[in-house]
Amino acid sequence: MDNEMTLSFLAVSENEALARMAMTSFMTVLDPTIEELSEVKTVISEAVTNAIIHGYEENRTGIVTVYATRVDREVTVTISDQGCGIEDVQQAMEPLYTTKQQMDRSGMGFTIMESFTDQLSVKSERGKGTTVTFKKQFQPVGSPFAAR
Template identity: 50%
Template sequence: MSANQMSLQFSSRSENESFARATVAAFASQLDPTVAELTDLKTVVSEAVTNAIIHGYENDPDGVITIAASIEDDSVTVTVMDNGVGIADLEMARQPLFTTKPELERSGMGFTIMENFMDEVQITSAPGKGTIVKMTKRIESKRALVN
C-alpha cells in the first residue's frame, strides 16, 4: 500500500502557523486519532513552524515554509522545511531551555516538546541552507481503544 501524501507552502508569517496546524490535523484525521493525538500533532506543527519563522527566517515574512505530510499504515509523518539561516550547533539547539532569542522570551523547549510528543524526530540543518524537521507519530485509533 502506498502512502497518502500532502504538501503545502506558505509565507513565514506568524498568522500562518494556525493554518499549518489545522491543515495537518485535518489530513491526519483520516486515521481517526484521539483528541490527545490530534493535540500532540497540532502542538508539534506549531513548534516547528514557529521555529522556522522566528529562528530560521528571523521574522522575515518573505521566507517560505514547506510542510509535507504522509500517512502510511497507522503512522503520520510531518516534515517542516525552511531555507533560512540554519542551525550552527544542532546538539546545543536540542538541549532543553536553550534559545538563541532570549530577548524574545523564548523558552527553548521547541525541540524537547517535539521529541516528547512524537515517536521519532529527525532534524537536519546546515548554516545558510535551512532546517528540515521530520516527525513521525503512530496513531492508536479510537476503534483500537474500544476493543
C-alpha cells in the same frame, strides 16, 4: 503510501494556524484521539514557529514547507525552511537553550517535539536552512490505549 500532502506558505506567524489546520484535516481519516491531535498540532506549531522566528528571523519573504505522508496509521511530517540554519543542532536541542532570550523564548521547542512524537530528526546547515522530520503512530480505533 495511503496519502500525502504538501503545503507551502510565507514565513508569517499567522500561517502557523494554517499549518495546524491542514494537518488536522489530513489526519481526520485516522479518527485520532483528542490527545493525538493535540500532540501533532503542538509539534507542527513548534516547528513552524521555529522556522519563522529562528530560520527566517521574522523576514516575511521566506517560505516554510510542510510535507506529510500517511501509511496505514503512521504519519510522517517534514517541516523545512531555507533560512539561516542552525549552527549546532545538538546544542539547540538541549532543554532551555535559546538564542532569543530577548523574546522570552523558553528553549523547550525541540524537547516538546521529542516528547510528542515517536521519532524526531533535525537536519540543518548554516545558510541553507533546517528540516525537522517526525513520525507519529496513531492508536487503532477501539484500542484500549485510545481514550475517546
